[in-house]
Amino acid sequence: MIILVLLASVLILGVTVYQYDEQTKDYNIQRFERKEAATIKTIDLELTNKTKYPLKTENLAKIFQERIYEISSINKLDIAIYDLNGNLLKSSIKRISEEFESKIISQGVVTELVKNDNHKILKSRERKGIGYQTSYSFIKDSKLERIGILEIQFTQDNSEIQKELREFISRLGLVYLFMFLIAISLAYFLSSYITRSIQTISDKMQQTRLNERNEKIILNAASSEIEVLVEAYNSMIDQLEESAVKLARSEREQAWREMAKQVAHEIKNPLTPMRLSVQSFERKFNPEDEKIKEKLAEYSKTLIQQIDVMSSIASAFSDFAKMPTQKRERVEVISVVKLALDIFNEDSINYLAKDKELFANLDKTQLIRIVTNLVKNGMQAAEKTETPIVNVAVSSEGKHIKITVSDNGKGIAENVKDLIFEPKFTTKSSGMGLGLPMIKNIIEAYEGTISFTSEEGKGTVFTVILPKE
Known part of the structure; x- marks a missing residue:
């Protein structure tokens, strides 16, 4: 204008x-x-x-x-x-x-x-x-x-x-200057009127999330064009909520179907040797055999081992299916991490703590679970290395605690890095792939973060950041 x-x-x-x-x-x-x-x-x-x-x-x-x-x-x-x-x-x-x-x-x-x-x-x-x-x-x-x-x-x-x-031009120039100032004022107020509504719409659009409840736009005074845009946005919000509900339901159903398949598959694995053991014992059972007690003990041991595997599968599934309860208590992190490492007898584990004491409001049990899971993964990744090494370090960074677990194992391939924290994904020959997703849920429940860097053939470093308060 x-x-x-x-x-x-x-x-x-x-x-x-x-x-x-x-x-x-x-x-x-x-x-x-x-x-x-x-x-x-x-x-x-x-x-x-x-x-x-x-x-x-x-x-x-x-x-x-x-x-x-x-x-x-x-x-x-x-x-x-x-x-x-x-x-x-x-x-x-x-x-x-x-x-x-x-x-x-x-x-x-x-x-x-x-x-x-x-x-x-x-x-x-x-x-x-x-x-x-x-x-x-x-x-x-x-x-x-x-x-x-x-x-x-x-x-x-x-x-x-x-x-x-010249006098005429001067007068005409004053008129044009007055008109120009009026035009600037009108343009400013008109643009402010228009952009105020557009800014409101823009802010709402930036706040729009698929997995959250989005608010509709309500404008008391707006031009007909802006009202049409607002109506279109509000209609989109309704459709988005419906789609989000359908998508969430579909994802949950799909996730549980996949999880059920995985659990069924893991349970079937120990059932097969149990069946074979029972059939073999039935064929070879002889009450008069002198070594019948030894054979019965061996048979029982085999069944107990497979039952323990099924129990661990059920426990892992149960731990992943429920969100960890946020239990906060004042714990001394240095000693708790050392306690978590004491269950491992391997000499390849090194512990480094820069502070003598470090306190935070966390759940002691869940902190131990985080450390043991990461250390266990590191040991399994480095088990085929000539000299396996797993380093655990704890330090304070402002209002946060930093825990790093590094190994010199085989590393993580580039094509699977995005899947590491996905449920039921694993690079190992056994297990359900629920360990990392589970501790990720624990860490995020405390508003913390977990990340990693890895290089194939050289090892992996996991970094956990947890708030002190």
Whole structure:
């Protein structure tokens, strides 16, 4: 809007100046033509009725000896009479000055005058704010024979007109400036009115989340276009909520179906050797066998082992299926982590604590679970390494506790890094792949984070950040 007003003002101002200048020129020419016509008519009357001299070129100076001044004064213009060769015969200006071109008309003017169909030339020029309109025409006798050349020059001082034009432009400029300020004000309030509504919509859109309840936009005053946009957004929110509910239900059902398949598969694994053991014992059972007690003990041991595997599967599934309860108590982290490492007998585990004591409000049991799970994963990753090493470090970083568990194992391949924390994903030949997802749930329940860096063939580093409070 501002640019349009500015361009319109400049264009209107330019057109106004141009039109004013053209009208001034036209007015001066018309005024000069009227004076010229009156002068020529007076000269013709002087030649036909009042002169006593024969109408010849050499007598023109005598005929208009004194009369030329009267005609010049009456019509307020300058008059000069030349012979047919362009030589000055008589002038209304007693001292020839630069207002007249010369005492002799140039041959070009004479030639142009002869060739012109009307036998008349009109020229305009301007110098130092003064405009000059000059006409050349032939003086003829009663028989229409050419006896001389008449030059009529009208001098127009344009300084007053230019002054009026400047005053007019100044007034017009003030009007345009006032309009420009009004345009800026209107543009500001209009844009503020529009952008305020758009900003509200933008803020709501940025806050829109698929898995959260989104608020609809309510505007008390808005343009019809904005209202249409708001209605479209509110309709989208309704559809988004419906889609989110359907998607969540579908994801839950799919997740539990996949989990059920995994649990069923894991349970079937120990059932097969149990079945084979029972069938073998049934075929080979002999009450009179001297080693019957030893065989019965071996058979029982096999069944107990498989039952323990099934029990661990059920426990892992149960631990993952329920969110860890946030039990907060003041614990000394350094000693708790050391306690978690004491259950491992391997010499490959190194513990480094920069502080002697480090307190935080956490669940001691869940902290032990986090450490043992990460250390166990590190040991399993490095078990095929010639010299396996698992380093555990605890340090304080401001309002947080940092726990790092690193190993020199095989590392994690690039194509599976995004799946590490996914349920039922595992790179090991046994297990359900619920360990890392479970401790991730525990850490996030305390508003902490877990991340890792890994390089194939060199090892992996897991970093856990937990708040102290």
